[in-house]
Amino acid sequence: xxxxxxxxxxxxxxxxxxxxxxxxxxxxxxxxxxxxxxxxxxxxxxxxxxxxxxxxxxxxxxxxxxxxxxxxxxxxxxxxxxxxxxxxxxxxxxxxxxxxxxxxxxxxxx
Amino acid sequence: xxxxxxxxxxxxxxxxxxxxxxxxxxxxxxxxxxxxxxxxxxxxxxxxxxxxxxxxxxxxxxxxxxxxxxxxxxxxxxxxxxxxxxxxxxxxxxxxxxxxxxxxxxxxxxxxx
Numbered sequence: 001x002x003x004x005x006x007x008x009x010x011x012x013x014x015x016x017x018x019x020x021x022x023x024x025x026x027x028x029x030x031x032x033x034x035x036x037x038x039x040x041x042x043x044x045x046x047x048x049x050x051x052x053x054x055x056x057x058x059x060x061x062x063x064x065x066x067x068x069x070x071x072x073x074x075x076x077x078x079x080x081x082x083x084x085x086x087x088x089x090x091x092x093x094x095x096x097x098x099x100x101x102x103x104x105x106x107x108x109x110x
Numbered sequence: 111x112x113x114x115x116x117x118x119x120x121x122x123x124x125x126x127x128x129x130x131x132x133x134x135x136x137x138x139x140x141x142x143x144x145x146x147x148x149x150x151x152x153x154x155x156x157x158x159x160x161x162x163x164x165x166x167x168x169x170x171x172x173x174x175x176x177x178x179x180x181x182x183x184x185x186x187x188x189x190x191x192x193x194x195x196x197x198x199x200x201x202x203x204x205x206x207x208x209x210x211x212x213x214x215x216x217x218x219x220x221x222x223x
Contacts, residue, residue, distance in 0.1 A: 031208075032210055034210040034211065036212075043215060043216050043217055044200075045214070046212070046213075049210070089210045090210075091208060091210035092208065096158060096160045097158060098155070098158075098204070098210055101152060102150070102151065102152030102153075
């Protein structure tokens with residue numbers, strides 16, 4: 001089993017839609033979780049951190065389910081500018097190594 | 111503003127050449143990383159370093175080596191470039207142990223012919 005698994009998509013949604021992605025992780029020692037956003041031909045940038053059950057930042061909500069070992073990212077009222085690849089990063093507190101999921105591609109259309 | 115700078119945006123090399131990719135960060139971060147990114151495979155960790163002169167293998171270290179002589183600089187070396195090393199190379203840095211907050215450079219697209 002891969003350390004981090006994400007549905008590659010692509011997810012094609014209209015503007016204003018609500019969309020959710022899941023990410024499953026295999027390392028039960030993971031304590032903190034991160035979502036990164038990567039625009040086409042650009043570097044990944046941190047979008048959100050999740051340390052407990054969840055986190056909300058404007059239109060973005062990240063939720064954590066430790067029992068089932070997955071995190072989700074919910075985007076409400078999608079904008080054209082949300083089109084990107086979203087990368088999941090589960091992190092164990094004691095380690096330096098940082099492993100990324102392969103990403104989920106989102107296309108938001110007018 | 112925090113910054114991770116990679117020396118080249120695009121690089122074209124020939125098979126068998128020795129290739130140096132340089133990365134410099136100005137955030138006084140302890141940890142630095144080299145990833146490669148290929149379509150469908152996502153980001154794969156090549157090497158990382160958590161201190162000067164310290165290095166650890168990532169998931170795909172074969173064919174690569176690294177050097178960290180100064181805290182701010184982390185170099186990736188392809189001893190003898192091969193066509194299967196054509197890829198986007200991304201450098202990143204972070205502070206502290208266990209942090210998942212990485213800052214990335216803008217990447218180097220390397221083509222090996």
